[in-house]
C-alpha cells in the first residue's frame with residue numbers, strides 16, 4: 411500500500427467540513443534533517459491512526475511505559491546530561507517531600523507546588539496577552555470545544571497540553587485539533603506526579619508522548635510541556651529540557667474548572683465569577699490560566715469567559731505566540747516550514763557535532779524495534795534510510811540523578827546549534843519500499 415497517501419486521506423476526512431479539501435499532507439511528510447539529534451530520538455515511519463492496530467505501535471495507555479520500552483537513544487541522551495542534585499520526591503498526598511528535609515521551595519529543588527519557578531519557566535505572558543491553554547485532552551468533550559473555537563476563529567490561538575494515553579485512545583480527535591490549527595503540546599503519558607518518578611520513568615512519560623504527537627503531526631517535535639498538578643522540580647526540568655528540549659509551562663492562575671463536581675467549593679458560577687474577576691482586572695502581567703478540555707463544565711467555563719476576553723480587549727494567543735517562540739522545535743507552526751530546529755541542552759548539539767558513534771546504528775534500530783516490541787503482530791517499521799544517521803553520543807559519561815550539582819538553568823540556557831535545511835530521502839516500511847520526496851510545509855496550502 412502507499413502508506414503516506416492513505417494517511418493523508420485519513421487526515422483530510424477528519425478535518426473540518428467548513429473548509430474545502432486541500433492538498434495538505436500531514437502524515438507522509440517528515441521534516442527533520444537526518445543528521446539532527448532530535449531526528450535521532452524520534453525517527454520512524456508513523457503508524458496509521460485509522461489502523462485497528464494503531465495502538466500496538468505504542469506502550470499501553472495509563473501506565474508508565476517500562477524501561478524496556480525506551481529506545482537506547484533516549485537512554486544515551488539521559489546519560490550524556492548532568493542533572494541537579496535533587497532526589498525523587500515522596501508523594502505525600504500531592505505535596506511532595508524530599509530526602510533529608512530539604513526545602514522544596516529553595517533554588518536547588520524549586521518545586522512549583524511550593525510556588526517556586528525558574529527563569530526558564532513560562533509563567534507570565536506579556537502585559538495585555540492572555541495565553542489560552544487546555545489540558546488533559548483529547549477527550550469525548552474535545553469536539554464540542556473545538557467547534558466553539560472554530561466558530562470564533564481562535565482554534566489556532568490555543569495550546570492543547572495533551573495526555574499521551576488520551577491521544578492513544580483518540581488519535582483522530584487529536585489530529586482534528588492540529589488540522590484546525592491548534593498548537594499541540596505535552597502533558598505526559600499517564601498524568602502522574604512527575605517528581606515522584608525515576609529518571610527512566612520520566613524519559614518514558616515525556617518521550618512516548620512526544621513520539622505519538624510527532625507521529626500524528628507530520629514529524630513535528632513538541633517544544634512545550636505542562637506538569638500534571640503543577641508538580642515539577644529542577645530534576646524534572648533538567649530531563650525535560652536536556653533530553654527532549656521541552657520548555658516547562660506552569661500557569662499564573664488556576665481556574666479550578668477541574669474541581670467542579672469534585673469539590674463543593676467549586677461550582678460553575680464560582681469558577682466563572684473568578685474568571686471574570688481576572689479578565690476584568692489588571693492586564694499586567696498577562697494571564698496564563700489553567701483550564702481543561704475534559705467535560706461540559708470546563709468547556710462551558712471557557713465559553714463563558716471568552717466573550718469577556720474580547721470585550722476587555724485582551725490579546726488572545728496560544729502559549730507559543732504569547733511568549734514569542736516557535737510552536738515546535740522543528741517547525742514555526744502547523745503550516746510553516748520545519749527548517750528551524752533548536753534543541754536545549756549542550757549535550758544535544760554535542761551529539762550532532764560528533765561523528766556517528768558505535769551506538770548510532772543500534773540506537774536507530776531500537777527506536778523502532780522497541781515500539782514494535784509492545785505488540786506481537788505489529789511489523790517493525792524500521793527506517794532503513796535512517797540506520798546510518800548520526801547517533802546520540804553513546805560514549806558520554808553516565809550521570810545519576812545525585813551525582814552532579816549543575817543547576818537546571820545552566821543546562822536549559824545552553825542552546826544547541828540550530829539545524830536548518832530539510833533533505834529529501836526515501837524510506838522503507840515493512841519490506842514495501844515507498845519512496846517520496848519531502849514536501850516543505852511552506853508549500854502546502856493552509857486550511858485556515
Ligand SMILES: [Zn+2]
Pocket residue numbers: 545546597601638639
Ligand atoms: Zn492535567
